[in-house]
Amino acid sequence: MSTPGSPPATEGMYSKLIDDEGAFDEFRPNAHPGSPVRLPVRPSGPGLYRLATVCLATLCGVLLISIIAVAAHYTNKPRSGGEATSALQKQTQDANVTVLSATINKLQQEKSQLQKEKAELQKEKAELQAKLAATKAPAPAQAPVTCPMNWKLFGSSCYFISTVSRSWQEGQDFCQTHGAHLAIIHTAEEQTFLWNLLPRGHWNAYWFGITDEHTEDKWKWVDGTPLVGGFWEVGEPNNHINEDCGYIVKTRVLERVAIRSWYDAPCSMYWPFICEKEMNTSTITPTAH
Numbered sequence: 348m349s350t351p352g353s354p355p356a357t358e359g360m361y362s363k364l365i366d367d368e369g370a371f372d373e374f375r376p377n378a379h380p381g382s383p384v385r386l387p388v389r390p391s392g393p394g395l396y397r398l399a400t401v402c403l404a405t406l407c408g409v410l411l412i413s414i415i416a417v418a419a420h421y422t423n424k425p426r427s428g429g430e431a432t433s434a435l436q437k438q439t440q441d442a443n444v445t446v447l448s449a450t451i452n453k454l455q456q457e458k459s460q461l462q463k464e465k466a467e468l469q470k471e472k473a474e475l476q477a478k479l480a481a482t483k484a485p486a487p488a489q490a491p492v493t494c495p496m497n498w499k500l501f502g503s504s505c506y507f508i509s510t511v512s513r514s515w516q517e518g519q520d521f522c523q524t525h526g527a528h529l530a531i532i533h534t535a536e537e538q539t540f541l542w543n544l545l546p547r548g549h550w551n552a553y554w555f556g557i558t559d560e561h562t563e564d565k566w567k568w569v570d571g572t573p574l575v576g577g578f579w580e581v582g583e584p585n586n587h588i589n590e591d592c593g594y595i596v597k598t599r600v601l602e603r604v605a606i607r608s609w610y611d612a613p614c615s616m617y618w619p620f621i622c623e624k625e626m627n628t629s630t631i632t633p634t635a636h
């Protein structure tokens with residue numbers, strides 16, 4: 348340890364720290380100019396300044412780099428966020444476009460289907476309107492039905508009573524040559540009408556258009572339809588001598604009636620016959636027999 352009035356052991360070290368330039372004179376109020384002064388702890392020297400300067404510059408550089416890095420980070424961050432947001436928006440828009448496209452396609456398909464149904468309905472409507480108009484339209488005036496000479500009108504048919512005798516088939520052939528056929532009698536009114544045309548006699552017989560020649564007792568009309576009912580005399584048809592053709596008999600007996608006047612007889616027998624012609628076909632002009 349040093350004593351007052353004697354220089355300490357470390358004086359030599361402090362003496363090296365003397366400011367030759369007098370830069371720290373203000374810190375020496377009692378010092379005499381030109382005398383060495385012992386300074387308190389006060390590092391000094393060009394090396395230390397340079398070291399401090401380098402450190403400060405390094406710190407400044409680090410700080411500057413940090414500032415730049417942070418600035419760059421926060422400058423890019425919003426941009427990245429914006430890009431992400433933009434990408435998300437684009438994905439959302441794409442999804443919306445996809446949904447809208449699907450919706451449009453579906454609506455277009457439904458529209459096409461509806462248009463098709465509309466066309467069908469319009470077609471059906473036109474057909475119904477045509478039918479309605481047809482039902483409302485007045486029926487065309489029909490020309491009065493007129494029968495050829497010696498043919499008699501009943502209903503919509505003309506009837507011809509022959510005055511010559513033929514077999515059943517020959518009578519049918521004659522009728523057909525005139526666009527007719529042996530009479531087919533469905534109603535009592537028709538039967539009575541024909542009966543009234545026939546003259547009375549001992550046994551006036553007339554072929555009409557019924558036969559069971561194909562199957563016994565299965566009577567059919569000349570148009571192929573089966574007989575329903577009929578106006579047979581009591582006990583007829585009896586197929587007495589292989590009788591397969593029908594005829595009408597009108598005698599002088601007044602008690603005989605139209606609705607019980609049918610008989611069956613062999614088809615080869617010769618009788619007059621009755622032709623019938625429906626007048627919804629072409630007009631014929633047969634000659635009387």
Ligand SMILES: [Ca+2]
Pocket residue numbers: 559560563564586589590591592611
């Ligand atoms: Ca028979």
Ligand SMILES: [Ca+2]
Pocket residue numbers: 583584585586587590610611612
């Ligand atoms: Ca008979």
